[in-house]
Amino acid sequence: MTTCYVTTPIYYVNDRPHIGHCYTTLVADVYARFQRLAGGADVFMLTGTDEHADKVVTSAAAHGTTPQEWADRNSEEFRRAFALMGVAYDDFIRTTEPRHKVKVAEYISALMKTGDIYRGEYTGWYDEGQEEYLTETAAKEANFHSPINKKPLVRRTEPCYFFRLSKYQERLLGLIASDAGFVRPDSRRQEVLGRLRQGLNDVPVSRPVTDDPATQWGVRIPGDEAHRVYVWIDALFNYLSVVDTPQRQRLWPARVHFLGKDILWFHAVIWPALLLALGKGLPGTIYGHGWWISEGEKMSKSMGNFIDLERLRAYTERFGLDALRWYLATQGPLGGGDADFSHAKFVETFNADLANGIGNATSRVGNMIDKYFGGVLPADDGVALVPDAASGFDGTSVRGTFEWKGLCAAAAGRVRACLETQDLEGALRAGTGLASKVDLLINVTRPFTIAKRADAEAKRQLGAILYQCAEALRVASVLLSPALTTGMPKLWKTWGCEPAAGATLEALSAFGGEHALMPGQRITKGEILYMRADAAAAFPAAGV
């Protein structure tokens, strides 16, 4: 069985969870759910927290607690955030866990053995007051004086461990240039290629351990207690450390790493180089998505317009979790640019796709089955369907135009194709497309008009139409379920069509196939799945 290992970055535990963290994690979740739905692969989704930064120690001290307790507390916030988003991860890694730290030390040792990590010297501009180095640029801008206490910076050299990144330049260049899917989206791939061509320097992978407690946090360089693994390197290894066990080895290499564009360089260049050095397989895709902006403005703490957890929670409470997941998944910055989180657009999207789309379609079909057949699903006996004269139908035959077996198979095919490129919106459109088609069939055949006739032929037509509508919507609901984790299960319950576990995408979406709705089964009307929202209604949390 093939595997599909999906990851999010591990999040900096000093941050408060916000839309950025939630978005990346949701994308991974929807993608993983789609893959589980697709069947045939062993899907595993990982997220977690990055806890070895110096600031974790200082923040903990500032809050009168220990680094570990501080990390425990904040890591829990991320779990809560992802629970709010309805994310179903398979594991949650924390870099302070022994299972991770042990592996990091092993990897570093292995790389020291091969010479890919070597002891060298770092020279830079040191601010003695702040006990930190400034970058060449920052030092120059400060006129080589401390920006804090104004004392002159000193040129300082100290031992440091480096990773021989330069050695992998050509291989990485060849890899990224030849494999269009390795770094996505393509605009990011171009950026990486451009920067790669400018050359690579070896990168420091350690930082010194001093008397300062903040420097004593993290993983030590094996065999040299005076140095610890630079937190970024420590963090990158999480993807491997979690599955580097006898039971989980099969999961490597990862199918896709989802991350924000800010950390693309580490993931697209340094990480693959580390893996090459370790002799490990390379991930299939490094996906660097863009940012969310808020109501057209860049989000910033100073502006106070950050879309935080409270704001997201307000959206789920007002419009439902599905509404939020749908908006993020279909309108998000998965492509090259950034995306705008705007209240008006949120409501428009919710109304157009969920309320007026799948929600309304299931409502009208469920209602007609209830009204005309007492809630018992009729059969399609193959009777000829006649278009209503007033509908303006211009096809040659109704059954030819609404050839559901083919339409549903095509929809499933489209989902699979979209998954190849992590195109979540495209995959979800396969489902909304089917729902739209159902609306069309109703308009063309007008079952509510046929229902006014008393003859047997009318009853047969009515049954055929409604069966087709219901069964097509069943397929649509399956295809939409990776995003709509609340509403679709609700529908399945009232319609009695919970998808069988373990079935493949093709089997579940086969119209009239083995998982089809059965004539004679109960179709309960059920409650309205997505109530249309008023875009003009005040929404305090949106700041409008």
Add this chain to the structure above:
RNA sequence: GCCGAGGUAGCUCAGCUGGUUUAGAGCGCUGGAUUCAUAACCCGGAGGUCGGCGGUUCGAGUCCGCCCCUCGGCACCA
């Protein structure tokens, strides 16, 4: 400064290696039709000099040059 992406209907965007005649989709807006449904669904419309100028060509959003604008990356980020 260097590298890259992009500027197409109110909004978000499709338009691959130039020629399916009057440049498309979705949403929004508007007119109509309809009532099974959540004022939903369906049909039609509104007409955007395809950033600007010049060029190549029988013919260019689609190629070339210059210019304007937006955005992203980089400037050895210990």
